[in-house]
Amino acid sequence: MGNVIRGNVFGVARRAVLCGAAAAAIAAMALPAWAQSKVKVAGIYTVPIEQQWVSRIHTALKAAEARGEIEYVWAESVANTDYERVMRQYAEGGQQLVFGEVFGVERAARAVAKDYPKTAFVMGSSFKPQEPNFSVFDNYIxxxxxxxxxxxxxxxxxxxxxxxxxxxxxxxxxxxxxxxxxxxxxxxxxxxxxxxxxxxxxxxxxxxxxxxxxxxxxxxxxxxxxxxxxxxxxxxxxxxxxxxxxxxxxxxxxxxxxxxHMEPSVDRAIAAVKAGSYKAEDYGPYSQMVHKGxxxxxxxxxxxxxxxxxxxxxxxxxxxxxxxxxxxxxxxxxxxxxx
Missing domain, CATH: 3.40.50.2300 (Response regulator)
Incomplete structure (x- = not known):
């Protein structure tokens, strides 16, 4: 069976964000703030969403969707060899924030992030964040x-x-x-x-x-x-x-x-994207007990x-x-x- 991709994410034009020389300087420092009420979020998972690790990300994003904070689409059972293509599809389709796990596809995923500096990526990874837009997390439990x-x-x-x-x-x-x-x-x-x-x-x-x-x-x-x-x-x-x-x-x-509990990390990323303050960081500590992660x-x-x-x-x-x-x-x- 092929990959399962949920949601209509293609053919959506990316919003104009900043213009002019002064705006360009600001844009170089941070991703844009988004005026609409809902942040467009995608999840890319290499296993079924029923798998316990991925289910925690999916559950937290579904909760944000239920609160009316985000529009959420996802792809599950994505092969490593297809991961880069799906990342690019979501970025081209106007998704502002992308969650997933890139164990085994680090190089390709980070290359995609460089090509789409205005898209925020928060990925499960064993390595460090990559400026300006590639954050990492793992289950620090x-x-x-x-x-x-x-x-x-x-x-x-x-x-x-x-x-x-x-x-x-x-x-x-x-x-x-x-x-x-x-x-x-x-x-x-x-x-x-x-x-x-x-x-x-x-x-x-x-x-x-x-x-x-x-x-x-x-x-x-x-x-x-x-x-x-x-x-x-x-x-x-x-x-x-x-x-x-x-x-x-x-x-x-x-x-x-x-x-x-992935909610502290998910909620932090959504808020940062909406405020235009998103930056590459390590979300791992937000999985610790003191943060209710x-x-x-x-x-x-x-x-x-x-x-x-x-x-x-x-x-x-x-x-x-x-x-x-x-x-x-x-x-x-x-x-x-x-x-």
């Missing part, structure tokens, strides 16, 4: 990941935790490493099995990797990818969620989740099942993070198995 690790370490009876990730890139590594450190804080004896499936969206492959770990003694699974919680449910072991709260789908399996999901169905003393420790650590008294170390190195 290592803080709640650490807290879920504390819970996992406490509820594991075999002292073996399995971890299945997509690719060992910084955005994944830092979450896994934080999770492992949290688990070791409450359970120094815990061991880890770590594997990567080489895909962002392959639930069957993630499920098989999880089965292999459970067969080797893991009684808690870190579900960085879809499919892991399915394996945990079938084998009646526990799981820890990542990015979204899947406990409603797995009420007897998913103990806790580290949640990502991430959180620890409620225990829900596991309320009362996690030991009270552990819950107290987690809440105390959470407050220390919010108060700036405890810093979760950012470790982007590839996590390794310890058994």
């Amino acid at each position: 290592q803080e709640p990941a650490y807290l879920t690790g504390m819970i996992a370490g406490a509820v594991s009876k075999s002292n073996v935790i399995g971890m299945v990730g997509g690719y060992p890139i910084p955005e994944v590594n830092r979450l896994m490493n934080a999770f492992m450190e949290g688990a070791k804080e409450v359970n120094p004896n815990v061991k880890f099995m770590v594997s990567f499936i080489g895909s962002w969206f392959d639930p069957p492959k993630a499920k098989e990797a999880a089965f292999a770990m459970i067969d080797r003694g893991a009684d808690v699974m870190y579900a960085e990818r879809f499919g892991v919680s399915d394996a945990a449910k079938e084998r009646k072991v526990l799981a820890i969620g990542n990015v979204i709260n899947t406990q409603p789908q797995y009420p007897e399996t998913v103990v806790a989740s580290a949640l990502w 991430s959180s620890l999901a409620p225990l829900g169905t596991f309320e009362g099942k996690v030991p009270a003393d552990v819950v107290a420790k987690v809440k105390a650590r959470e407050q220390e993070i919010l108060d700036g008294k405890f810093t979760v170390k950012v470790n982007d190195n590839e996590p390794k198995s310890t058994m």
Whole structure:
């Protein structure tokens, strides 16, 4: 099947923004302010919008659309080889702000941004912003990941935790490493099995990797990818969620989740474009707990099942993070198995 592109974005003329010598000087410093009530926003995603990471961006943009702040169109399941073309189509079509993820297509994406300096781009990336219009972000949710690790370490009876990730890139590594450190804080004896499936969206492959770990003694699974919680449910072991709260789908399996909230970053970018103050910056910090960009999901169905003393420790650590008294170390190195 081909790429799915939502919305009529072509044939829209770009607005005239500034004229004259003085205006040109101002335009060189910042993107234009837009007078109309709604900012035209596009999303370009290499996976289906149901995928947990991308779903956070999509959800935040849909919320802004529901408030009447933006006109939103998107393309999903865009192949890396087609990403540049879709970026150019949206820029040519008059989109003022473009969100997406450019892991694997950095060079092409940044080249497009240079060609359209009046279009604002906010892209998931492992690298730095590029002036004047290419901002970056990632899911800096290592803080709640650490807290879920504390819970996992406490509820594991075999002292073996399995971890299945997509690719060992910084955005994944830092979450896994934080999770492992949290688990070791409450359970120094815990061991880890770590594997990567080489895909962002392959639930069957993630499920098989999880089965292999459970067969080797893991009684808690870190579900960085879809499919892991399915394996945990079938084998009646526990799981820890990542990015979204899947406990409603797995009420007897998913103990806790580290949640990502993209709203602070999305809302900041929209406001900047509308005000004409947009500039290239790193939006990563706005995913931290202090900015309400991430959180620890409620225990829900596991309320009362996690030991009270552990819950107290987690809440105390959470407050220390919010108060700036405890810093979760950012470790982007590839996590390794310890058994």
